[in-house]
Amino acid sequence: MKKLSFIVFLALTTFAWSQNSNKTIDKRKSADKVLLVQNDTGELEAKKKAAAEEKAKLPKPYDPKADAQADINKLIEQAQKEEKNIMIQAGGNWCIWCLRFNQYVQTTPELKEIVDENYLYYHLNYSPDNKNEKVFDQYGNPGDKFGYPVFIVLDKNGKMIHVQQSDVLEEGKGYSLDKVKEFFLQWTSKS
Missing domain, CATH: 3.40.30.10 (Glutaredoxin)
Structure with missing residues (x-):
């Protein structure tokens, strides 16, 4: 019975550890996803800014008031x-x-x-x-x-x-x- 109790104890300990480890991995994955989204957003904002700067420098040939x-x-x-x-x-x-x-x-x-x-x-x-x-x-x-x-x-x-x-x-x-x-x-x- 002591062996069985010890095996159950080990099994529960291992299970608990793996669950905790999975939560840590999930937290890391979530953090990585947040960083990727922030990085993508940052890149997107940088591209938008560069396009706006380019557009500001280019001649504007269209006349919305023209007939x-x-x-x-x-x-x-x-x-x-x-x-x-x-x-x-x-x-x-x-x-x-x-x-x-x-x-x-x-x-x-x-x-x-x-x-x-x-x-x-x-x-x-x-x-x-x-x-x-x-x-x-x-x-x-x-x-x-x-x-x-x-x-x-x-x-x-x-x-x-x-x-x-x-x-x-x-x-x-x-x-x-x-x-x-x-x-x-x-x-x-x-x-």
Whole structure:
């Protein structure tokens, strides 16, 4: 009976120790999860801050106060005279990828030259201030499908000939020179 009591005592002691040990491990796992969440939150906040700083430095080409339809009508008249297509970059000053694309084209001489020679370029605003719903409706609301920026190519007569989502033009944290160049060259009036 003493042996049995001793075995039961050992078993209970071992069980109690393992339960306590499991609680310690669980506490460590919980603490690790809290640290991971805090670290992820910290990284997320740092990324948000960096994006906000980048966005603040980039030019803001979208004008929420513009009469987009009137502007596009004038571009169509000009496009007919100059035999160019119209490139509409739809988005807003709130969209970092929209601002990055604009900056990329403006600061990449090869791309800027293609655009200037072949297109009349327009930044169509979409923002809480002005969603330009009537204008977007006539082009099938491509931002709803593809996000922003989205590109709408019009021929010289104002007929929509192509809609291009932008994510396929991306590379890393920016845009691919080859993909953007190919896109621009594909939809010129000379193509």
